Amino acid sequence: METFGDDFDVDIEADFIGREADLKKLYIAWGEHRAFGIFGLRSVGKSRLMKEFLTRYKSREDVIVNVDVKPLSNISSLYSHICIKLGIETEATAHESDRWIHHIVKDLVKRSDESFILVFDNTEDYIEFKGTATRDSFLSLCAHVIKRCSNVKIILTSTTRVQFAQLGNAYFSCKVLPLKRSETRRLLRSVTLGTDLGDYEDSIVTLSEGLPLLTLMIGSELTENDGMLTPEDTVECLLTSRLKTLSREFYPKEDRVADVYKDFIDRLAEVYREKLTVLEYIPGTFNVDQVKQLLDAETEAIVKHDTLKPILGRHFLNYDPKTQRFNIQGILRECLQSYYTIKNLPEVRVRYCKIFTAVMMNISKRLGTTQYTEAMAEFTVEHPNLQKLLTDVKHTRQDTYHFFIKIATDCTVLIDQFMAGDGEDFYQGCMRIANMYGKDRDRANVHIAVGSLYTNIKGHLVRGADNYDSAIAVLEKYGKSQQLATAYQRKGWNLHSQGKNLEAVKFLKKAFGLSVSSGKEYQSILLQSLNYLGVTNTVLGRFDEAKKYHFESLKRRKEIQGEDHPFVGACLNNIGIMYYQKGDSHKALKFYEEGLEIKRKSATPMISLVNSLSNTANMYSETGNSKKAHILLDEAMELLNKEKVPSRHATSLIYDTKGKVFRREGAFKFAEDMFQKATDVRKEISEVNIPYLESLVHLANINKRQGNYISCIKVSNKALTIKENAEIAMPQHPFIKECLECLAEVYRKTDDKDNYKKTLEQLESELIRLEKVHLDHGNERDLLKVRTRMHNIKAELEMAP
Structure with missing residues (x-):
């Protein structure tokens, strides 16, 4: 008879790693059960787990009879094979299953002084693929052995779960799952000894999926040919073509990942494979x-x-x-x-579109309610499915057209805030199908969505306004509607973003007027209009008006959305900004703190939370509490670092705010480092945007304060090269004025009379430009500041040599 060592040559296999919990479960069950089913995905490690368990826990007296079912083509082969393993003669007349089962059981009963473990490996072949007669005979053998042979235990490994209802508590089932990440990491390291995986280890572990076969094959790729493929090369190959990479022709067929799993799928019955x-x-x-x-x-x-x-x-x-x-x-x-x-791919696409349009609409409707947290949790789960829904717009036919127009109409907030990366292609697709199948109102709805994308995501404010205008021109012909109110409200926000606040107020009031006496479907527009009217009036210095709108918005939001909704936190944050602009830092800090607390409680978007952390930290710094400011900014940076792809806009904001905090502390060198980092990140985003200009000005000023005049002049001149673009993008911005003030002070301190006078003249021209802008926009507060500064500059010019 064959011994345990003959059946299991474990020395040639990779070291056994992990699965201690599974081994413990089997060990506990071993004394209480007689039959054991070890089930799981193909090549997940079922046989290896079984071998390791027996290596550790079988008693010295146990005789292991290992039978690999896969090569045994029929039940007669199984009978003969078991007889050979047990060392008994076959009976020439034992053709019927009852007869040969009786023959094997009878022999095992006779040998009651011996202890046997029958191991049937790859039993899915008999359970699924060799006919019902073979399956029934095999299962009958197992049941008879367990019932009549107290000296025998049976272990089955299979990709198909085997049920033994008649065995009751005698049968123990164990599902083998993929390895945990920590276990996969250990296995990977054991098969790549001497290879430095560096920063790519985590990616390789993820791409291994906890499957030992994948891990071993990836390890082979990394170590063959003396490491010709670097970890970076390997990850790139796996990401672009994992099946091909791990299935090359010089690998044995049983190791080629594609062959292993294609064969696994091919063995599934056709009806299930199609489904x-x-x-x-x-x-x-x-x-x-x-x-x-x-x-x-x-x-x-x-x-x-x-x-x-x-x-x-x-x-x-x-x-x-x-x-x-x-x-x-x-x-x-x-x-x-x-x-x-x-x-039937076209039919499947139609069904998919119907299913997930309903899912997306349901999530979107709940974003502005007390069910926000539940909606965001569902969105996190459904995100990949909704991404595919947006990309499926390219397959649109007339029977699915209306679904996509509905998404573009009702889900823009969800798309803009959480799916911006997919938004542009989606809206372009919607515009194409609207032109192909739609009516003018459908096209207007898409124009609103595209306007939001350009305004809120792309920063192309003029193009955004053009799209809103196109929508309004159509929708106004049809009278009052929810979409017209939406277009007014979003056009108002766009104009505010351009600095055209007087004109913005007109459109926001139109949106408010359409919404205030309308039904629940207008609530979101009403709340946003109130919020934007508060923000716009704050910029205009109309603080009483701003306060009225902000607190009405806060009251309504709490009633509709609940006390702990992220939008309530955002509203409180905006009230903080109003008080800050008014010059009341302590009240501003109070509302910033309240808004931040609510955002922390709720599932607010990470960007929104980072913005609140920045505002609150800046206010702590202004009121003399730098320690708290740094704590909040470090928290914000930690949140960003946890993101797979951290937002560059948010990262640069935190660097910039941290620079301001260091500057107030007098830690100018640290401030310079932070402003430089903010400048570098914002340059990557765009070299002509307002945030990049702002960072350049901050960097120039901190160089001036340290006496680094050459660096200050160099950075200031860089800022001035984007003056015209900045004036077009945001005419009311003060950064060119601040830049010229910085330069003038440097030239005065270095006694460069010609450049000093020239810079003062440029500063006067810039102040004249700002005066006109603030006049046009009705911004009386900033207008007063500009005129006061103009008076001072005239005096300086008169005194200049």
Whole structure:
């Protein structure tokens, strides 16, 4: 008879790593159960776990009989193989299953003084692929052995879960999941000894998906040919073509990842394989209702019983009982994408569009309510599915056209705030189909969406305004409507962003007028209009008006959205800005703190939270509490560092604010470092935008304060090169004025009389320009400041030599 060592040559395999929890579960169950099923995805490590368990825990007296079912083509081969393993003669007449099962059981009963462990590996072949007679005979053998042979235990490994209802508590089932990240990391390191993975280790661990086969194959790629492929090269290859990279022809067929998992999928019954291919059209997780709709099934109960349960039992799907959502394992997705096609793809696209348009609309409607947190949690789960929905606009036909127009009309806030990277292509697609299938009101709705993209995301304010104008010209012909109120409100915000605050107030009041006496569907427009009227009047220095609008907005938001909604936090933050502009720093700090506290409680977007942290830190610094300011700014930077792709706008804002805090502390060198970092990041974004100009001016000023006059002049002259672009983008900005004031002071201190006088003249021209802007915009507060400064400059020019 063969020994344990003959059956398991573990020395040639990779070191066993991880799965201690699984081993412990099996060990605890070992004394209480007689039959063990070890199930899981192909190449997840079932056989290796079983071998490791027996290596550690089998007793010296146990005789292991290992049977790999895969090469045994029929039940007669199985019978003969077991007899050889047990050292008993076969019976020539034992052709019927009852007969040969009785023969094996009888022999095992006779040898009751011996202890056996029967290990059946790869049993999915008998359970699924060799006919019902083979399956029933095999399961009958296992059941008879357990019932009659107290000296025998059975272990099954399979990709298909095996049920033994008749064995009751004698049967223990163990599902083998992919390795944990820490375990994958240890396995990867063990097979790449001497290779420095550096910053790419985390990416490689992620791409291994916890599957030992993938980890070992990636390790082979990294170590072969004396490391010709660097970790960076390997990650790039895996990201662009993981299947091809890990399936090259010089690998044995049983190691080629594509062959292993394609064969696994091919063994699935055709009806299930076709349904699985359709489900792969959903890129993220999905629930039963979404499966029902996508497969056009009659009821959820039917889809559970006839589709999900069989596929789940064969380990093609993962299921999370907490969220009640399913997912297709990553490497299987790649195989499905590469080797299988959806037969009725146009119909599937229509169903997908219908399903996830409803999901997106539902999330969008709840963003402005007390259900915001739940909506954001759902959005996080559905995000990849909604991304695909937006990209599917390129496949639009007349039967799906109306879905995409509905998204462009009702989901712009969600897209602008959380899906901006997909927004531009989506809206371009919507404009194309609106021109192809739509009416003028549909085109107007798309113009509003495009206007929001250009205004809020791209910063192309004039193009944004043009789109709003196109929408308004159409919608005004049809009288009062929710979309007309939306267009007025967003045009008002666009004009405010351009500095045209008097004109902005007119449009915001139009939006307010249409919304204030209308139904619930206008609530969001009403709240935004109130908010923007508060902000715009703050800029105009009309603080009584601003206060009225801000506090009305706050009151209504709390009533509609609840005390702890992120938009309530944003409203409080805006009130803080109003008091800051009014010159009341302590009141400003109070509202900043309240707004920040609410944003922390709620699932506010990270960018919004960072903005509040910056505002509050700046106010702490202004009121003499630099320590608290630094704590908040460090918190903001930590939040940004946790992002996969940190926002460059938010990162530069925190650098800039930290520079201001250091400057107030007198730590000029640290301030310079922060302003330089802010300048570098903003330069990457755009060399002609207002934030970049602002950072250059801050950097020039801090160089002046340190006596670095040459650096100050150099940076100031760089800032002046973008003067014209800045004036077009935001005519009311003060940064050119501040830059020229900085230069004039440097020339005065260095006794450069000619440049000093020349710079004062330039400063006077800039003040004249600002005077006209503030007059046009009705900004009396800043107008007074500019005229006071003009008077001082005239006096300086008269005294200049």
